[in-house]
Amino acid sequence: MATINASISVSSDILSYPVRINKTMTMKKAGSCHGLDETTGLRTKKFGAVTTAAVIVEHDELTDDKAHKVYIRNASSDKAGFFYVAYNASAAAADTAETIGKLYGGDWMLMPYDGNVNITVASNGATEQTLEYMVFADGIVAAAG
């Protein structure tokens, strides 16, 4: 069993009083006190200055209906560029009901993932962008020989 800790800190002056969110979680297996201990690894992928859609997480590599976590960051510094991120069987990500949102340059996300459908991205094509991502897995399915 491994121990993976993830902490978020949000600070804002949107309201008339300071907004502070600070939370730490230890990533655990579904319904268990045991920690996640598998990963598909930390990956980076460059997308050129054209609109490109791609699958970054293939659900058939992961056990269905589990407590996986997916970390994604747009590692580019240019705020003009973004990626659509979607929970989708196909690569298109722009305007489906399963589009999760847009990650502009520097933005990051950490979300729970059940492993039932692919995670896809689509770059907006305005500029070259680099995506960084990692799955913390609650079960990896070994590829058949």
Next chain:
Amino acid sequence: MATTTASLSISSSDLLPGSSLNINASSTLMKTGLTTGMELMEMGNAEIAKDYEGQLFADGPATDDGAYFIYICNNSTDDTYYIEYRLHETAIGRLYAGDWMFVPYNASDGDAEVEVKALTGINKIEYAMFKTAWTLPAAES
């Protein structure tokens, strides 16, 4: 202009054999168009009992294809308790007791409300949305 900064740290000393894992990221949340910081937000908490399924954030007041961020934390302590994070009745992932999530949201097509569904227990959640724009419903005459 307001300034909202979201930072992440992920660490593990024993996930990867022979090396430690340290991921750090930080971002200033900007409105759609990216020239000014987000100036709207809402936050709250709720108890969500088993079998409840409903909207946490409607997408009607949001600007289609806009820039938003959502934070949800399940503050329950029983490891078997969890809620599903859903978009328009599509389950994306399970948020177990102690888990938090931080994701972008773009109200993609006018039919992409953010929903939660409790599968076990009475889940105590806290949530926040950072917004580009939000249109309040018109008063009834």
